[in-house]
Every structure is written in C-alpha cells, then in structure tokens.
Amino acid sequence: MKKLFLSILTIAFTIAGAAGLKAQTVEEIIQKHYDAIGGVDNWKKINSIKMVASSNSGGVEVPITMTLLQAKGFKVEYTFNGMTGYTIMTDKAGWNYSPFGGQTKPEAIPEEAIKEAQDALDIQGPLFDYKTKGHKVTYLGKDDVEGTECYKLKVVFPSGKEETIFIDTKTFYHIKSTTKSKANGKETEVSSAFSNFQKLPEGITYPMTMENGGNPLTIKTIEINKGIDENYFKLPEVKEPETKK
Numbered sequence: 072m073k074k075l076f077l078s079i080l081t082i083a084f085t086i087a088g089a090a091g092l093k094a095q096t097v098e099e100i101i102q103k104h105y106d107a108i109g110g111v112d113n114w115k116k117i118n119s120i121k122m123v124a125s126s127n128s129g130g131v132e133v134p135i136t137m138t139l140l141q142a143k144g145f146k147v148e149y150t151f152n153g154m155t156g157y158t159i160m161t162d163k164a165g166w167n168y169s170p171f172g173g174q175t176k177p178e179a180i181p182e183e184a185i186k187e188a189q190d191a192l193d194i195q196g197p198l199f200d201y202k203t204k205g206h207k208v209t210y211l212g213k214d215d216v217e218g219t220e221c222y223k224l225k226v227v228f229p230s231g232k233e234e235t236i237f238i239d240t241k242t243f244y245h246i247k248s249t250t251k252s253k254a255n256g257k258e259t260e261v262s263s264a265f266s267n268f269q270k271l272p273e274g275i276t277y278p279m280t281m282e283n284g285g286n287p288l289t290i291k292t293i294e295i296n297k298g299i300d301e302n303y304f305k306l307p308e309v310k311e312p313e314t315k316k
Contacts, residue, residue, distance in 0.1 A: 096210050097208055097210050097224065100210075100222050100224070100238055100243070103243045104238055104243045104244075104245065106243070107242060107243035107244060107276065108243075108244065108245075108268075108275060108276040108277075109270070109271075109273075109274045109275035109276050110274065111199075113273060113274040113275050114194075114195050114199075114275060115195060115199070116273070116296070117141070117194050117195070117273070117275070117295055117296060118140070118141045118194070118296050119138070119139065119140045119141065119194075119295070119296055119297065119298075119299040120137075120138070120139045120194060120293065120294070120295060121136070121137070121138045121139075121293070121294040121297060121299065122136070122137045122138075122290050122292070122293050122294075123135075123136055123290070123291050123292045124136075124137065124288050124289055124290045124291060125288070125289055125291065126149075126286055126287065126288045126289075127286070127287070128151060128286075131151070131152075133149055133150065133151050134149065134150050135147065135148070135149045135288065136148045136149075138299060138303065139191075139192070139194060140192075140299045140301060140303070140304065141192070141193070141194045141195075142162065142192050142193065143161065143162060143192065143301050143304065144159065144160060144161040144162070144192065144301065144303070144304030145159075145160050145191055145192060145304070146158070146159045146160075146303065146304055151171055152171065154170045154171055155170075156168050156169040156170055156171060156174075157307075158180075159304055159306065160180065160185065160188050160191065160192070160304075161192075161304050162189065162192060163185075164179065164180070164185065165179070165180035165184070165185050165188070166178065166179055166180060166306055167180060177306060177307075186230050187228075187230045187231075187232050187252050189230070190228055190230075190232070197226065197228070204229070205228075205229040206226055206227065206228055206229070207226070207227045208224055208225065208226050208227070209224070209225040209227075210222075210223075210224055211223040211224065211225055211235070213240065214237065216237050216246060216247050219239055219246065220239075220240045220241070221237035221238055221239055221240060221246065221247070222237070222238040222240055223235060223236075223237055224236045224238070230252075231252075232250065232251065232252040233250070233251040233252075234248055234249070234250045234251075235248065235249040235250075236248050242268075244265070244268055244276075244278075245265060245278075246264065246265055246266065247262065247263065247264050247265070248262070248263050248265075249261070249262045249263075250262075250263075261283065261284075262283070262284075263281060263282065263283045264281070264282045264283075265278035265280070265281055265282075266278060266280045266282075267279040267280040271293060271295065273295045273296075275295075277290075277293060278290075
C-alpha cells in the first residue's frame with residue numbers, strides 16, 4: 072500500500088523536448104496537452120495542492136490525504152485499522168512510518184530514493200523550463216492503451232529515472248505512465264493510469280481517479296494554494312504507547 076501512495080505522488084504530468092523534427096512534434100504535443108488541462112499560465116500559478124482521497128484495501132476503505140508544496144515537500148497520510156501512517160519527502164530528506172506491521176518509529180528514506188523522487192516536488196512538472204532542469208525526451212510514436220490511441224513519450228530525468236508517458240491523441244490528457252527506477256542495484260517498474268478528468272475552479276483539469284496495480288484511488292476534494300507551510304513537512308514526533316501499570 073505504501074508503494075502505491077508513493078508512486079501516485081512521484082508521477083508528473085509533463086514531458087520534455089528533443090531535437091530536429093521529433094522535437095517539433097513533442098513541442099506540439101506538449102502545447103496541446105497543457106491547453107487541454109487548463110493552460111500553462113494557470114498551472115504556473117499553482118504553488119500547493121492538498122487532496123483528500125480514498126482507496127480500498129481488502130474491502131476496507133482507506134482514507135488518504137496527499138499534500139504537495141512546490142519544490143519543498145510532499146506528504147501522504149493514510150489510516151487503516153485505526154492507525155495512521157505516512158510518507159514524507161522534502162528536497163533534502165524523507166521518512167516512512169507504517170505502524171500497521173509493528174513499526175514504532177519513522178524510518179529515513181535512503182538518499183538514492185530521495186534523489187530519484189525529487190521530480191515529485193515539481194507541481195508543474197519537468198515540462199516547465201525542462202531544458203534548464205536537464206530532462207531529455209524521446210518521441211516513440213503512437214501506441215494503444217486499452218483501445219485508446221496515444222502519443223508515447225519517454226522522459227529521462229537527471230537522476231537516471233525513466234518515465235514513459237501516454238497522451239490521448241484526441242483529448243490530449245495524460246492517461247498512463249510507466250516509471251522505471253533503480254534502487255539497491257535493482258530496477259523496478261511501476262505503471263499508473265489516470266481517468267475521470269474534472270475541471271477545477273482554478274481553471275486546471277485534474278484526474279480524479281488514479282490506479283496503480285489494480286488499486287484505484289478516488290480523489291474526493293482538492294484544495295489549491297491554501298497556504299501550506301513548509302513546517303508541515305517536518306518529521307512529526309511519534310509518541311510511545313502508554314504502558315499499563
């Protein structure tokens with residue numbers, strides 16, 4: 072479950088540019104994609120996002136809160152069986168706390184994983200100033216995603232992580248991502264799907280349903296630019312259980 076929540080926030084709605092004729096094709100796709108989801112200007116205005124959502128684990132609804140502050144941090148909190156766990160990631164550090172399996176205190180996220188997850192702190196995604204950020208892209212032509220024709224673009228981040236993004240050729244929505252990364256010498260691949268796109272009062276369009284490995288997550292509410300403080304992403308104090316005398 073923890074892997075699912077991390078992968079949700081590490082997915083960006085962006086692609087970068089390439090050279091020659093393919094670069095022009097990518098630029099056109101980028102422009103049409105952002106036009107479809109509210110426009111570049113509206114996305115530039117967003118500094119924080121807070122989402123209240125729910126998922127399902129073994130028939131039990133799991134409440135989830137996801138908070139992201141541009142370039143500063145993200146936090147995912149989830150409650151199960153009366154216990155609340157979380158994942159916190161900042162530009163410098165990160166922690167996981169999952170009391171469901173008996174964990175009694177937060178564990179630091181390895182430095183390698185923190186570096187690979189830094190793109191998750193970019194609300195606008197690597198498309199904005201992508202050349203400055205050092206992202207590279209390859210246009211891979213068109214592909215089919217469960218009957219939907221998509222443009223297929225491969226993004227390589229400075230960390231070495233790779234993400235393949237599928238853009239619907241008709242709506243220009245980002246409907247699927249496949250991310251490859253390495254940890255402890257092993258390569259992992261995570262695929263995520265996005266649907267139920269809705270336009271928010273701020274003018275942007277956002278997917279209200281996300282799915283990873285057969286685990287759908289439904290977003291119930293979204294708050295934009297509501298004054299999230301950087302201190303929100305500090306490591307919380309975990310109180311030890313009281314011992315009965």
